[in-house]
Amino acid sequence: MLDANLKSQLSTYLEKLQQPIELVSSLDDGEKSSELEALLQDIASLSDKVTYERRDDDARRPSFAIARAGTDVDVRFAGIPMGHEFTSLVLALLQVGGHPPKIDTAVQDQIRDLEGTFRFETYMSLSCQSCPDTIQALNAMSAINPNITHVAIDGALFQEEVEAREVMAVPTVFLNGELFGNGRMEVEQILAKLDTGAAARSAEQIKAKAPFDVLVVGGGPAGAAAAIYAARKGIRTGIAAERFGGQVLDTMAIENFISMPYTEGPKLAVALEQHVREYEVDLMNLQRASKLVPAQEPGGLIEVQLESGASLKAKSVILSTGARWRQMGVPGEEQYRNRGVAYCPHCDGPLYKGKRVAVIGGGNSGVEAAIDLAGIVQHVTLVEFDAKLRADEVLQRKLRSLKNVDIITSGQTTEVLGDGKKVNGLVVKDRNSGESRTIELEGVFVQIGLLPNTEWLKGTVELSPRGEIVIDERGATSVPGVLAAGDATTVPYKQIVVAMGAGSTAALGAFDHLIRMPAALAEAA
Incomplete structure (x- = not known):
């Protein structure tokens, strides 16, 4: 099932296993079951910490569990997790095997403290680039807290279930048999729905933050580039983003990103976040801006209010809120969204x-x-x-x-x-x-096409008739100290590489604004 190259890579990963794991399958006589068994046998052959057994104890076939030996911890897949889900499979093997997930310690503690029984089911497709984030988040949570279980189900193989549960979009998540959510979800988003006090605690933490020199609103390519360029200047930089990666997360193949003949949106988004985190950037994810309040006097602080009720202040702001899919705006569209x-x-x-x-x-x-x-x-x-x-x-x-x-x-x-x-x-x-x-x-x-995410800026900064933020060659807007970059602006070409350049330009423009502020120079000295 696995070619020599994949076996070699997977063997290296499995060296990180800290505890023995068991692969337990439920199969039938079909071709997909044969493929799955071959895959599981290949995996088991690569490490003495991995064993394989066929039990046929699950009604979904083909399916399998990755179980931590001697415990109640397991992760399940109904189908063959290849394509976009191969990474989900590798991470599940490692995390069930005791390798720590890349989740903030405080968030892991929050997951462990969840009380109750949480039985998650996620319907996905192997061609879906949005599904792995959700699946990997729920798998990691189930590896941390044994009260959480999760099975990722390939909708293409289980069409009867898809029809019976009226699943019309992926990923679709059920919790304890009831619809939990549609679309990409990360750990923090899932926790916010399970732990209703999480959002309020996060808002209080944000309120307590000191003013930034540069605050970037939006975490797509333009926002990431802006944050990196600003942070490299040694000034206090923050990013408030509704979802880090932005529209790139919904992009399948990228074949015109210079120096990289081919990549995929989610992979690029991970690389962007890793690069940003190499600098002292305060990254605040899952934060949606609701209002921009310009400085009340020259050299004063600009305020960005968030939907959570918190607000952030900064000496300069870079708006990089990107764009979203344009809707038709006809009767029935919203009613049947994700239902056809x-x-x-x-x-x-x-x-x-x-x-x-x-x-x-x-x-x-x-x-x-x-x-x-x-x-x-x-x-x-x-x-x-x-x-x-x-x-x-x-x-x-x-x-x-x-x-x-x-x-x-x-x-x-x-x-x-x-x-x-x-x-x-x-x-x-x-x-x-x-x-x-x-x-x-x-x-x-x-x-x-796309629609700029600028409704919250109406009446504050100058917008074009299409709702785009009007900027000059330096990225400056009509409001002093407020700059903008990327697909939300009047830049003529909506391309990733163009957005990155625009984000860098805006950051340099923000720095130029700061060094001309006497107060900023005094504090930086």
Whole structure:
């Protein structure tokens, strides 16, 4: 199952095991069970601290548990954790085997102190780049606290469960049989939902922080670059981010990042965080900004208020809040979000195997999504508002060569239809004739561009008609001491490498602002 290269890498990792672990499988006569057994046998052959046994004591087949010998600690997978989930498998082996997870000590204590029984089930797909964070977080928690159990379930292999539980997006997490949440979740987010006092305690800690020289709002490529450049100047730097990594976390393949022929969004996000943490940067994750209060006098402090009720103050602020998927804004879209309306074809596509779907948008993202989905689903209808597709010609040729794809141009989506539980149709209006028709389908993938996360700034800094923060060549905004960078700004090209350069520019601009403040010079001396 594992090639020689993977065996060599995994063997090195397994040297870190501190306690013996048992791999216990439940299999049937299918091909996937044979593949899983071969994988588990390969793993067991690489370390004398790992044993394998087939017990068939779990109704889900193929599935297996990674158990710490002689204890109640285990982590479970229903399916074969390869693809994006191979890292989740490796980490689960190490953590169940006693290797400490990379989680702050205080957070680990919080996990151990949770009282009650927590039985988590996560439905994922192997092509989902958002799933590993959630799965790895819950696996780590179950390795720390034996009252927490977790099983990661490959939705593509357990379609009957997916249908019965109406799972229409991944990752979808159930706790003790009830829906717990959809989408990417990290340990802190999960804890905040389990420990209702966690958010209040975090807010109190934030309130007590001293003012920063530079406060970066947003943790994507622009924010990370800004923080690194600011911290290298030896000034007090902080980052307040709703989720560190930003839109990069939702990006599949990255093939134009200079010096790196290929990487994936989540991997780049991890590298960004590791780089930031090499400096004395106060990284405050899961913090959403709600209001910007400019300095009341020249040289005064700027305040950033957070939705948690806390606020932060700084001598300069860099806004790098990025962008999010643009919504259609039609009836039914919000009602059926994660119940047939999706925004990530890589993540959710496998759940629609053999079904009919639509892709909204004829740019590169929309056409790429339609091409990817055509290899999974029964039929794809691509709907483009304009009179022609806007994607690169090479992508259009590929799309038109696919027999299970229909293309509608001059089509305006006016409504998403459903039966109250999930999507069953789409209403599209012909912009030329004015006639409408209903397309019967089970899924709608929206790929119509990005919307800047700047609503909270209206009335404070100058915004363009599209809602982007207006900046000059130094990254400065209309408010003294407030700079901005990345996809939330008027920068013409929304690219990772451009955002990083803009973040660096904004940090240098912030430093230039600081050194021209007499008070800042006196304190830095």
